[in-house]
Amino acid sequence: MTNPDERCPVPADEVVGRYFLEHRAKLLDIAAFLDRVERAGAPDDDFRIEAMHRAIDQLGVKGHDRARRIQEIFSDPSLEPVDAAPMKGALGAHDPESADD
Amino acid sequence: MYIDPHVHMVSRTTDDYERMALAGCVAITEPAFWAGYDRSSAAGFFDYFRTLTEYEPRRAAQYGIAHHTWLCINPKEAEDLGLAREVMSIIPEFLERPSVLGIGEIGLNKNSRNELRIFEEHLELAGRHDQMILIHTPHLEDKLKGTRLILDALDDAGVDPGRVLVDHVEEHTVELVLDRGYWAGMTLYPETKCTPQRAADIFEVYGQERIWINSAGDWGPSDPLAVPKCQQELRSRGHLEEMIRKVSFENPLKFLSQSGKFRTTSS
Numbered sequence: 411m412t413n414p415d416e417r418c419p420v421p422a423d424e425v426v427g428r429y430f431l432e433h434r435a436k437l438l439d440i441a442a443f444l445d446r447v448e449r450a451g452a453p454d455d456d457f458r459i460e461a462m463h464r465a466i467d468q469l470g471v472k473g474h475d476r477a478r479r480i481q482e483i484f485s486d487p488s489l490e491p492v493d494a495a496p497m498k499g500a501l502g503a504h505d506p507e508s509a510d511d
Numbered sequence: 512m513y514i515d516p517h518v519h520m521v522s523r524t525t526d527d528y529e530r531m532a533l534a535g536c537v538a539i540t541e542p543a544f545w546a547g548y549d550r551s552s553a554a555g556f557f558d559y560f561r562t563l564t565e566y567e568p569r570r571a572a573q574y575g576i577a578h579h580t581w582l583c584i585n586p587k588e589a590e591d592l593g594l595a596r597e598v599m600s601i602i603p604e605f606l607e608r609p610s611v612l613g614i615g616e617i618g619l620n621k622n623s624r625n626e627l628r629i630f631e632e633h634l635e636l637a638g639r640h641d642q643m644i645l646i647h648t649p650h651l652e653d654k655l656k657g658t659r660l661i662l663d664a665l666d667d668a669g670v671d672p673g674r675v676l677v678d679h680v681e682e683h684t685v686e687l688v689l690d691r692g693y694w695a696g697m698t699l700y701p702e703t704k705c706t707p708q709r710a711a712d713i714f715e716v717y718g719q720e721r722i723w724i725n726s727a728g729d730w731g732p733s734d735p736l737a738v739p740k741c742q743q744e745l746r747s748r749g750h751l752e753e754m755i756r757k758v759s760f761e762n763p764l765k766f767l768s769q770s771g772k773f774r775t776t777s778s
């Protein structure tokens with residue numbers, strides 16, 4: 411199903427310049443967020459922050475599927491339905507301690 | 512010109528209809544969903560279905576937008592099996608209405624056994640009445656697991672994949688859906704789903720067959736103009752107008768026309 415020549419049509423010499431500042435700013439947002447968490451004294455073993463660190467590690471791994479790999483890190487890997495919905499919302503990362511494992 | 516095939520206009524103002532029309536919207540489809548609170552009785556859903564089939568089409572028509580709907584009880588209210596079944600029992604009387612395209616948005620929210628049971632019962636309901644199906648996949652960490660459970664249940668029910676749209680796909684679920692022959696929808700949400708840039712990336716990587724984009728605009732942080740913004744992103748990257756028209760107009764037109772009831776104000 412994957413397109414064999416999965417190219418973005420933006421020319422190679424333009425694609426970085428076009429998106430760089432926007433994503434540089436997003437990276438600084440993440441850095442400032444982690445600083446804020448630390449200053450607030452939040453436990454560093456929060457499952458969401460741990461998942462975020464594992465996700466950040468994937469940014470340095472080459473390949474064109476970083477977004478997919480990071481999505482998978484945040485996902486619940488279990489396969490069986492849970493007995494009852496524990497709440498309506500979602501937290502953004504799977505809690506390995508949650509009852510459904 | 513575009514179609515927004517998933518937008519919850521009951522939660523939006525009339526000004527949004529005007530802005531969508533100005534941006535080129537000619538048709539929308541509105542699936543039944545969670546109101547942000549649990550309804551206390553099936554009568555609450557009866558009134559909601561009347562709003563979706565009577566009031567919203569009139570409000571949209573003032574701006575030249577053809578309005579259609581999908582009916583169900585959403586997975587967030589499916590933990591109460593008794594209520595869910597009572598609501599499902601009133602759906603058939605609405606199915607003959609001219610703007611009802613099928614059953615939706617059904618699916619899973621927290622991937623519970625009751626949600627799955629009610630999802631399967633909706634599939635049976637759709638089968639009995641020969642209805643098309645629009646599916647909601649769960650949010651965030653629950654999406655991958657929920658998508659797998661949904662696809663397995665669909666395969667077990669033996670529904671025609673060409674008449675099912677699985678919505679809210681992202682990088683980790685799009686291929687699962689397309690590979691099994693179903694249609695896929697990408698939702699352009701500011702925080703929790705796809706951005707216009709990521710949707711454009713997904714089109715480039717996974718192609719433009721059996722896939723569409725929608726705003727899923729509702730009462731939460733969302734943008735009823737997300738589809739034209741994604742068109743703009745594709746245009747700025749140098750994609751052909753033909754491709755942009757395919758993903759934002761021709762594809763939804765092709766899928767939705769199978770209902771025999773879909774129309775646009777441009778046709």
Ligand SMILES: [Zn+2]
Pocket residue numbers: 517519542544616647727
């Ligand atoms: Zn929706």
